[in-house]
Amino acid sequence: MGRAPCCEKMGLKKGPWTPEEDRILIVHINKHGHPNWRALPKQAGLLRCGKSCRLRWINYLRPDIKRGNFSKEEEETIINLHDMLGNRWSAIAGRLPGRTDNEIKNVWHTHLKKKAAAVLKQNQKANTNNNNSNSDDHKQNSKATTAHDHQSAESAMSPQASSSSDELSSVTTGETNNNNNNNNSDQYCMDKHVKSDHEQNVDSFESFPVIDESFWTDTSLSENSSNLTSDFGGGLNEFAIGHHDYGGGMDFWYNILVTSGADSLTLPF
DNA sequence: AAACAGATCAACCGCTTAGTC
DNA sequence: TGACTAAGCGGTTGATCTGTT
Numbered sequence: 209m210g211r212a213p214c215c216e217k218m219g220l221k222k223g224p225w226t227p228e229e230d231r232i233l234i235v236h237i238n239k240h241g242h243p244n245w246r247a248l249p250k251q252a253g254l255l256r257c258g259k260s261c262r263l264r265w266i267n268y269l270r271p272d273i274k275r276g277n278f279s280k281e282e283e284e285t286i287i288n289l290h291d292m293l294g295n296r297w298s299a300i301a302g303r304l305p306g307r308t309d310n311e312i313k314n315v316w317h318t319h320l321k322k323k324a325a326a327v328l329k330q331n332q333k334a335n336t337n338n339n340n341s342n343s344d345d346h347k348q349n350s351k352a353t354t355a356h357d358h359q360s361a362e363s364a365m366s367p368q369a370s371s372s373s374d375e376l377s378s379v380t381t382g383e384t385n386n387n388n389n390n391n392n393s394d395q396y397c398m399d400k401h402v403k404s405d406h407e408q409n410v411d412s413f414e415s416f417p418v419i420d421e422s423f424w425t426d427t428s429l430s431e432n433s434s435n436l437t438s439d440f441g442g443g444l445n446e447f448a449i450g451h452h453d454y455g456g457g458m459d460f461w462y463n464i465l466v467t468s469g470a471d472s473l474t475l476p477f
Numbered sequence: 478a479a480a481c482a483g484a485t486c487a488a489c490c491g492c493t494t495a496g497t498c
Numbered sequence: 499t500g501a502c503t504a505a506g507c508g509g510t511t512g513a514t515c516t517g518t519t
Contacts (some may be wrong), residue, residue, distance in 0.1 A: 224487070224513085246504060263488065263504075298507060313508075314486055 221255040225264055229254060234269055267310045274306025278315055285325045286312055304446055 225233075236252035240264065245258035254261060267273075278286070289300045297309035297316075304312065346460055 222489075244504080259506095260488075266506095267487075295508065310487075311511085316487060321517075382478095 220249075220257050220260075222260070229256070229297075230264070230269055232315065233265060237265060237269075263310075272306055273308065278307075282307070283315075283323070284319055285322055286316060290316060290320075290324065334377045 232252055232254055236248065240251070242248055242262070245262045248254075248258055249256045252261075256264075264353050283459075285304060289303055293299050295313075297313045301307050301309040301312050311344060
C-alpha cells in the first residue's frame with residue numbers, strides 16, 4: 209500500500225498537543241464525528257495529520273477513557289490475556305473497557321512484564337515439581353471435567369467477570385456467559401480472516417468454558433491447565449492456530465499440552 | 478541543592494490489513 | 499486481479515517526572 213506522507217513533509221505540527229488543540233479536536237468530533245481521519249484536521253482547522261488526531265482522540269480525549277492507576281484485577285487480566293494473545297495490545301485493550309492499547313502496552317513494558325516473568329518462573333517451578341510427583345494425576349485430572357472448570361475459563365477471559373469477582377457468586381450462570389459473549393463477541397480478539405476460516409471454531413471459543421481467577425494465579429498451574437486443555441479440545445487448538453502468537457504465548461500452550469499429556473491432540477504447528 | 482538514573486507515558490514511525498475502484 | 503488509499507496496530511523514541519545519592 210502507499211504510505212501517507214508524514215506530518216513533517218506536509219508542514220504539519222508534531223509533538224505534544226496543546227489544550228487548545230485538544231479542545232478543537234473534541235469540539236469537532238463531538239459535532240461531526242470522525243468519518244474520515246485524514247480529512248478531519250483540515251476540516252477542524254488543526255495543523256496536524258489525521259493519524260496524529262486519531263491517536264490523540266483514541267488514547268487521550270475519548271470520553272470513555274478510564275484514566276489513573278490500573279487495578280489489581282486489570283493488571284491480572286492483562287497478564288493473563290498477554291499470556292494467551294501475545295503483544296496484541298488492541299485485542300487486550302478490547303477486553304478492558306476504558307483502557308487503550310497504548311496505555312496497556314506502556315503498563316506492560318514498565319511493570320507487568322517483570323511481574324509476569326516472576327509468576328511464570330514460579331509456575332515453571334511448580335510444574336517441575338508436579339511433573340515429577342503427580343504425572344499420573346494430570347491424566348486423571350484432564351479427564352475429570354467439571355462445571356467449575358468451565359466457569360473458571362470464562363472468568364479469566366472476561367475482565368468484566370473477573371473484575372467484579374468479589375461481588376459475584378462462585379457459580380456463573382449460562383445467562384451470564386451469554387451476556388458476556390454477546391457484549392464482546394468482537395472482542396474475543398479474533399482476526400476477521402480467522403473468523404471466516406474458522407467460524408465454527410470461533411463459536412466454540414466464544415462459548416468457552418470458565419476458569420476461576422485462581423487458574424492464573426495459582427502456582428499449581430499445571431493441574432488447572434490440564435483440565436483446561438481437555439475441556440477446550442479441538443476448539444482450543446484452532447484458537448491457537450488462529451492466533452499467530454508462537455512466541456512467549458506458545459510456551460504457555462506448550463506447557464499445557466505437555467503437562468496434560470494430551471498425546472491425541474494435534475499440535476497447531 | 479544538584480546531579481544522575483530509572484520509570485513513565487504521550488506521541489511518532491513504519492508496517493499490515495481492509496476496503497474500494 | 500492488482501493498484502491504491504485510509505485506518506489500525508505494534509514497536510520505538512524522547513521528554514518529563516520521580517526517586518536516590
